Amino acid sequence: MMRAFLIFFLVSSAASADVVTPTRTLRPGSLITVEDLSVKSGEQVGMFDRVSDVAGQEARVALYAGRAIPFAAIGPPALINRNQIVSVHFQTSGLRISTEGRALERGGIGDRVRVMNLNSRATLFGFVQADGSIEVKQ
Missing domain, CATH: 3.90.1210.10 (Antifreeze-like/N-acetylneuraminic acid synthase C-terminal domain)
Structure with a gap:
C-alpha cells in the first residue's frame, strides 16, 4: 500500500x-x-x-x-530602433564591405532585420550584432 x-x-x-x-x-x-x-x-x-x-x-x-x-x-532587448543609422557589413572571400544604412525595423542581438543602404537605396536583410551593427549574409 x-x-x-x-x-x-x-x-x-x-x-x-x-x-x-x-x-x-x-x-x-x-x-x-x-x-x-x-x-x-x-x-x-x-x-x-x-x-x-x-x-x-x-x-x-x-x-x-x-x-x-x-x-x-x-x-533580447532591442539594440537598434526603426530609422536609426547603423553600420552595415558584408564579408565574403576575404572581401569586407562596410557602409551606413537605415534600420527599417527594431531588433536585438541575433534578430533578422531589414536595412536600407543609404548609398544605393537597396533594401537588405541582415542580423543584429552585439555592437549594434548589421551583418549582411549572402
Whole structure:
C-alpha cells in the first residue's frame, strides 16, 4: 500500500509544474525585471517555467498579469530602433564591405532585420550584432 502511494505521489508531482506569469500588464518593448514576475502552479506547453529565463528580456507583445508567458512573446532587448543609422557589413572571400544604412525595423542581438543602404537605396536583410551593427549574409 505504501509503495502504491509513493508511486502515485511521484507521478502526480512530476505532472504538475510551474509557469512564469507577469504580476502586472507589460507593454510591447518593456524590459522585464524580476519584480514583474511571479510563478504559478500549472503546466502549459510552450510556456516559460523559470524566472531566470524571462528576467532581463524584452516583451515583444503585450503580456497580461496572471497569464503564462509563451516562448515567442519575449526576446533580447532591442539594440537598434526603426530609422536609426547603423553600420552595415558584408564579408565574403576575404572581401569586407562596410557602409551606413537605415534600420527599417527594431531588433536585438541575433534578430533578422531589414536595412536600407543609404548609398544605393537597396533594401537588405541582415542580423543584429552585439555592437549594434548589421551583418549582411549572402
